[in-house]
Amino acid sequence: MTTLLSQFRLARLPAEAEAFRAEVKAFLSTQMPPVPPDIRARSWMGFSAEFSRRMAERGWVGLTLPREYGGASLNAFSRFVLVEELLAAGAPVSAHWIADRQSGPLILKYGTEKQRRFYLPRICAAEAFFCIGMSEPNSGSDLASVGTRAIRMESGWRLNGRKIWTTNAEHCEYMIALVRTSGGPEDRHKGLSQFIVDLSLPGVTVRPIRDLSGDAHFSEVFFDDVALADDALIGQEGGGWEQVTAELAFERSGPERLYSSIVLLDHWIGCLRKSGEAGLHAATIGRFVAHLATLRNMSITVTSQLVSGQSPVVGAALVKDIGTEFEQSIPAVIEAAIAADPSAETDADLYRTVAYLSQIAPTFSLRGGTREILRGMIARGLGLR
Template identity: 75%
Template sequence: MSNLLDAFHLTALPPEAEAFRAQVKDFLKENLPDATADIRARSWLGFDAAFSRRLAQRGWVGLTLPASYGGAGMDAFRRFVLVEELLAAGAPVAAHWVADRQSGPLILKYGTDAQKDFYLSRICAGTAFFCIGMSEPNAGSDLASVRTRVTRCEGGWRLNGRKIWTTNAHHCHYMIALVRSSGVPEDRQKGLSQFIVDLSLPGVNVRPIVDLTGDAHFSEVTFDDVFLADGTLIGNEGGGWEQVTAELAFERSGPERIYSSIVLIDCWAEHLRRHGASDADTVLLGSFATQLATLRSLSVAVTARLARGESPIVEAALVKDIGTEFEQAIPALLEAAIAADPGQEVDAELYRTVAYLSQISPTFSLRGGTREVLRGMIARGLGLR
């Protein structure tokens, strides 16, 4: 048990990272589109390609990627600061989010020189947006049971199958897909590979899925005999499971796993400043602040391990699990707080914001791995199974 618990060391952000924060704040003052809280609450689901390109012009998309590919060559701490400020402000970052967070680092680590030269420069320029091809219909959270398959053909591969709950696929240029390149689903982790799929290819069909909020962030993507040329395989054939596990550490470790409801807290705090706070409101706000401070410290500790070039898979799963539980609790608790005084004046903007997050918050514990899957990983990390 101590091995996992010892991995979390209280870590302060280095001075250069905190100095970088001022630059980010200045950029947001000049470039953040005006929007109400219920729109800003969408943040890393909010798609605005123009905003992402302005961010890229500052060198802040692909922030940790080498300068030789157009990145800023900065460390994981400064990326933490950038992400923290973007989410706190409710910036619409969905366009570049996946490419910056995980697709770019994955290609940098496992890709060929040709893949790095082609894709990383476009990611850093904000002209190549990526989505994640992991989940499949009828597979639930059992990622190892994927049935989407590639088969060898002259000059490349043929791809057939389906992916689902693919965030922003209908806006993206490319998908990094986990597929079966050999064997059968019963082989589990064996025989899985990752491919870069150009979503404009013949045979690719992207169908947006409207969610409870009325938004269409998710998509179902079908592949009907799609030809993938040689050079689209990332890493080694059959090495997909190891690669996707490393990729998920990037997906699960960032501030987005604790800040998805932060705009709502700010909106409610502003409501309390204008209309006054009861003792119960003050206690609840203090509870949010203490939980957020603790989760942030855990997230920074994971970032420190990423900065050292490590892959904190289990630690990231732990932060994601408890972080999303906190994120989901916020709208439920604030609904109760508002309902406790039915005679109080409540701004329509606050109502819309809490309503949106109440509807979308069930997805927080699904995206990036369900709570049950993560707790299984944590139990193994603690030596309990």
């Protein structure tokens, strides 16, 4: 237990990262589309290639990637500030999100020089959008049980299988897929590899899945005898589990695991101030602020570990688990506060925003690893299993 808890020593954002915040705020003040809060609440699910390209013009897509590949060569602290401000404003960042957050760093770390030269400049220019191929039907949260398989041929690979809950697959050019290249599901982590799949290839079929809110962010993706070139493989054959574990540390540790409901919270507080009722909910607001401040400090600590070259898998899992619980509590509490006085007039924007987040909030603890899986990882980190 001491080992895990010692990872969360207080860390602070450096002065240069805080100075960068003013630049981001100035950009958002002129570039954010004038949309209501229920649209801004979609933020990192909001797809706008145009907005992503405006960010790329500033060098803010692939922010942490080296300049030689089109990036800005800034560290994870600067990316933390950028992400925090984008989500607080409700910017539509979904188009470039996956490529910027994890696909680019993954290719940088494990890819060949040819892969780096081809994909990274396109990511940084917001010309190539990536999705993740991890989850599969009938596998639940057991990522090691994947059945999608790539078989080595005389020239390249032959891919068959399917992936599900793939965000933005219908809008993306590429998927980084975790597939089996040897053995079977009983071999668990052995025999897994990662491939870059061009989604325009023959044999790839993308079927959007409409969710409770009416959006269709997710898709099911089918691979039927898809021919992949030799250089579609990332890293070493059979090294997929180590690679995907490192990738998930990027996915689980950022501010997006804290701020999914922040537009709603901000709008609710604004409505309370206008009506003069903020004092009636001061204790609730105070609890939210205290929880957010603590979680933010934990996330900054994980970010500091990424900056130092570590892979804080267990720490990131802890932040993600507690963070998504916080995100889910916001719409539940605000919904209850509105329902407590049925005769009171409710701001229309507030009503639409809380309705949307109440529908989508259950997914917060699913994406990036379910709560049960994460708590198993945390238990191992504490030496409890």
